[in-house]
Amino acid sequence: MRYIFPILALMATLAQAKAHEPNLDAQIRNYILENPEVILEALEVLSAREQRMALREKLSSHRQIFEDPPILGIGQVDAPVRVVEFFDYRCAPCKAMHPPLEKLVAANPDVRIEMRQLPILSPGSERGARFALGVQALLGNAAYATAHQALWTLRGPLNEASFRRLAEAEGWDYAAIAVAMESDAVSERIGYNRDFAVDMAILGTPAFVTPESVTFGTAEIEDLKALWLSQ
Known part of the structure; x- marks a missing residue:
């Protein structure tokens, strides 16, 4: 469940882009196949962002x-x-x-x-x-x-x-x-x-x-x- 909302947002962005670029799916697929490490990089960025948000929330309980x-x-x-x-x-x-x-x-x-x-x-x-x-x-x-x-x-x-x-x-x-x-x-x-x-x-x-x-x-x-x- 943790990745559903970011993925939905990405899908919406891609849908808008496809309206202007009919071959976008093929281009994205080829790029990912040639550069599979970008998936791990994206997940690492997302994980780091979530960790920062969790830390900020935890610190907010120690306002004193x-x-x-x-x-x-x-x-x-x-x-x-x-x-x-x-x-x-x-x-x-x-x-x-x-x-x-x-x-x-x-x-x-x-x-x-x-x-x-x-x-x-x-x-x-x-x-x-x-x-x-x-x-x-x-x-x-x-x-x-x-x-x-x-x-x-x-x-x-x-x-x-x-x-x-x-x-x-x-x-x-x-x-x-x-x-x-x-x-x-x-x-x-x-x-x-x-x-x-x-x-x-x-x-x-x-x-x-x-x-x-x-x-x-x-x-x-x-x-x-x-x-x-x-x-």
């Missing part, structure tokens, strides 16, 4: 990802093209890709890359995400950006000693942050991001999501730019 207010990211908060990046503090490719991503956004101010926590690589990954989100819940977005940058560049372990040092360096109350780290709100945020990743079959970080596309793992910056600006 794109409607959450800007919290942490690169670019203007009101940029019309919004890309959601899922990252892990233990993800080396995430960090390696960010300098070229910053250049991409600087050259294309219509693009905003909004960063979201997806701690999947280690127990330390989750501890780091909880610390950053705990700071955000307790002290706001500016403090969250500070905590994020500190964790992003941290060379040591993501553990209580590191978090305490970071908090003390900023004059924050670590005991209060430690409580916020274990709050239901922080757990729900991390859980939501993980559930989204599972539903969309995201198998690693960095992962870049728009209302029409999902890309994860390392990718060429120019390819990402072409994809995002085409949507």
Whole structure:
């Protein structure tokens, strides 16, 4: 059934063309016999188109990802093209890709890359995400950006000693942050991001999501730019 409507549309087009070209059937038949690979190519194009439509429909059920207010990211908060990046503090490719991503956004101010926590690589990954989100819940977005940058560049372990040092360096109350780290709100945020990743079959970080596309793992910056600006 999946190919009935495209085939009917093609038949209608051919019927119109035949009125002007009586030998069209023979010409088409000869061409297909001489080039049978065009049938497979056409089916591949149709399959890819259907996959894109299915992905777009699936993403539409996760509108919260794109409607959450800007919290942490690169670019203007009101940029019309919004890309959601899922990252892990233990993800080396995430960090390696960010300098070229910053250049991409600087050259294309219509693009905003909004960063979201997806701690999947280690127990330390989750501890780091909880610390950053705990700071955000307790002290706001500016403090969250500070905590994020500190964790992003941290060379040591993501553990209580590191978090305490970071908090003390900023004059924050670590005991209060430690409580916020274990709050239901922080757990729900991390859980939501993980559930989204599972539903969309995201198998690693960095992962870049728009209302029409999902890309994860390392990718060429120019390819990402072409994809995002085409949507």
